Amino acid sequence: MGEDRLHVVFGTGQVGSALAAHLAGLGLAVRAVSRHRPATLARGIDWRAADVTDPEAAADAAKGASVVYQCVNAPYSQWPELFPPLQRGVLAAAGRTGALLVALENLYGYGPTGGRPMTEDLPLAATTVKGRTRAAMTAELLAAAQAGRVRLAIGRASDFFGPGVTQGSTLGERVFGNALAGRRADFIGNPDLPHTYSYVPDIAAGLAILGTDARAAGQVWHLPGPPTVTTRALLDLVAGEVGHQVAVRSLPKLAVRALGLVNPMLRELAEMAYEFDQPFVLDTSKYESAFGAAGTPLAGAVAATVAWYRTRPGTS
Numbered sequence: 001m002g003e004d005r006l007h008v009v010f011g012t013g014q015v016g017s018a019l020a021a022h023l024a025g026l027g028l029a030v031r032a033v034s035r036h037r038p039a040t041l042a043r044g045i046d047w048r049a050a051d052v053t054d055p056e057a058a059a060d061a062a063k064g065a066s067v068v069y070q071c072v073n074a075p076y077s078q079w080p081e082l083f084p085p086l087q088r089g090v091l092a093a094a095g096r097t098g099a100l101l102v103a104l105e106n107l108y109g110y111g112p113t114g115g116r117p118m119t120e121d122l123p124l125a126a127t128t129v130k131g132r133t134r135a136a137m138t139a140e141l142l143a144a145a146q147a148g149r150v151r152l153a154i155g156r157a158s159d160f161f162g163p164g165v166t167q168g169s170t171l172g173e174r175v176f177g178n179a180l181a182g183r184r185a186d187f188i189g190n191p192d193l194p195h196t197y198s199y200v201p202d203i204a205a206g207l208a209i210l211g212t213d214a215r216a217a218g219q220v221w222h223l224p225g226p227p228t229v230t231t232r233a234l235l236d237l238v239a240g241e242v243g244h245q246v247a248v249r250s251l252p253k254l255a256v257r258a259l260g261l262v263n264p265m266l267r268e269l270a271e272m273a274y275e276f277d278q279p280f281v282l283d284t285s286k287y288e289s290a291f292g293a294a295g296t297p298l299a300g301a302v303a304a305t306v307a308w309y310r311t312r313p314g315t316s
């Protein structure tokens, strides 16, 4: 399958590494790019060190690519200063190479929807600092595509979980790690509302489709994942996997705000608390109509994640 086409994945973090492995598993030529060599790298992936804020280094790393994937990320508390320049580096590299740019985004740009399911045609009306940063970054991508400087497909996913996801996620260490250790799952907001959680292997598969199916270019796509249930229903599945009840320690918003005065991560989470005060549902029907449904059943996704947490390096 397409050995002449080089797929270059910028970012070897939680999604980038899964995407690179998925693409390599499809038999595609894959280069993965980040500043530090990742601890593990799937077989057959050519890793290249580059800082994407250096345009020459980024362009060099993208040389020969037919598809470039934007999976870099900035520290959660420094999005306004650090994230846009990262994406600009990837965007410029894709433009110079003439590659299709497949950009992964989250849903922060939409802002609160009053519980209405999110479809791709929703305006980007974010009210938070990180949401406005993301919306401005989307605008930069779309402007470059409109001006003919790059061919673009955007894939959006919700708060994610999965093997390898520990930090920077609602369903990371504070839920899966705590549950396995017999501690309460930390959660901000109302766990009894429907909330779409994306599953990293599904995100990887979805981005790979955007990079390999000619119909994807020029559009925004919501990437499919497991069916949407309430957070509590998902935690019940986690409980079934770890073999004991998982109690939820739900922090009230006011407490999160107060603690945020001294804890930068809680300060950043506080502004996103609206996601958990109302239903937060991603409509993926556009993708499913075009490319077919591709979400993993929720129970299987939870089981695979718990299994990874049980055997991850450092777990005795």
Ligand SMILES: NC(=O)c1ccc[n+]([C@@H]2O[C@H](COP(=O)([O-])OP(=O)(O)OC[C@H]3O[C@@H](n4cnc5c(N)ncnc54)[C@H](OP(=O)(O)O)[C@@H]3O)[C@@H](O)[C@H]2O)c1
Residues within 6 Å of the ligand: 010, 011, 012, 013, 014, 015, 016, 033, 034, 035, 036, 037, 050, 051, 052, 053, 071, 072, 073, 074, 086, 104, 105, 106, 107, 157, 158, 159, 160, 161, 168, 169, 170
């Ligand atoms: N967290 C969620 O629930 C969620 C949900 C949906 C979408 N997303 C989006 O998914 C995307 C990827 O997130 P992630 O969690 O997979 O990221 P991540 O695990 O934080 O990894 C970020 C990657 O970016 C690389 N990077 C950072 N600065 C760089 C630089 N100057 N030059 C080159 N590489 C650089 C890092 O490697 P080095 O440090 O080695 O350079 C790392 O490999 C983000 O846009 C995020 O908003 C996240």
